[in-house]
Amino acid sequence: MRVVVKLRRPDPVWDIYLKKLKAEADTCLLYDQDPIPVFQDVEVMITTNLSRETLSYFPALKKIFLFKTGMDGLPLDELQKRNISVVCSHANADVIAEHALSLALALLHRVPEFHNDLCKGIWYSDGLHYHWRSISSFCIGILGFGHIGKCLYQKLLPLSRRILVLNKSGKYPEQVESAASFAEMTEKCGLLFICVPKTEETTDLFDETVLRRMKNAYLINIARAEICNEKALFEALSQNYLAGYASDVWYHKANKTDRTEKTMPSDYPFETLHNVVMSPHCATHDLDSHERYIRSAVEACIAYLQTGAEE
Helix, strand or coil: CEEEEEECCCCHHHHHHHHHHHCCCEEEEEECCCCCCCCCCEEEEEECCCCHHHHCCCCCCCEEEECCCCCCCCCHHHHHHCCCEEECCCCCHHHHHHHHHHHHHHHHCCHHHHHHHHHCCCCCCCCCCCCCCCHHHCEEEEECCCHHHHHHHHHHCCCCCEEEEECCCCCCCCCCCECCCHHHHHHHCCEEEECCCCCCCCCCCECHHHHHHCCCCEEEECCCHHHECHHHHHHHHHCCCCCEEEECCCCCCCCCCCCCCCCCCCCCCHHHCCCEEECCCCCCCCCCHHHHHHHHHHHHHHHHHHHCCCC
């Protein structure tokens, strides 16, 4: 069986793992900028991105292993049409959950606000309202109870008084309390984490109606920006219907080819709001995450090559 590893650019971390793959199968390395011949006999690909055009050069493709979380950037309809299965990596679910928790604590404790004030020598800009909120004071919601949601649940358990989870499957461990519906979760939870993938069903899920129902609540987005309607979210925050928002995912993305190019995260000036904490899609930027993704994808691929197992 022949395997293609498709990378954006040369990556020294891949060297040792390419050797492991080559010991199991005929393995070809392809960079995004390379001209693409027709790979008539390639059945397996390892990558993070794949365009519809590139997919057309792989008529025999059967399986894709991603060294990332999430299937955005893939032509899902064409993959489904051709019956090509995709295996995501969940190797960094725990560090993504950790970053979600750090965003929540920074927002609730108002760390960026206090830091910016103290840099100017200001200790109490408003003595009457210069307080932070404890995470233990909230009923917490986790929307999406997959790998990341489960890791987040374990981290929140010793810090919170009540956690409600909600999953599309409706299946939960016995000791986990679930919300009866999305409406109930948004009504009862003062702190809500978004951990669901972006799909047609979840795009703009948090619209004006939902956000106004969440008056005085805090929202943490570790999934995809488009799950929250951009205009409605900005208005809810600027008008103080929503108490606060922290997110690692945004509506505009950085230019990965030219890292010096500045890109604002949205068409709306979220950066001017006091109740927003932003991070630049870096939940998996801890020191070992990149290699962890690669290792998990290669191990899953080798298992498939040897036994037909997907993971």
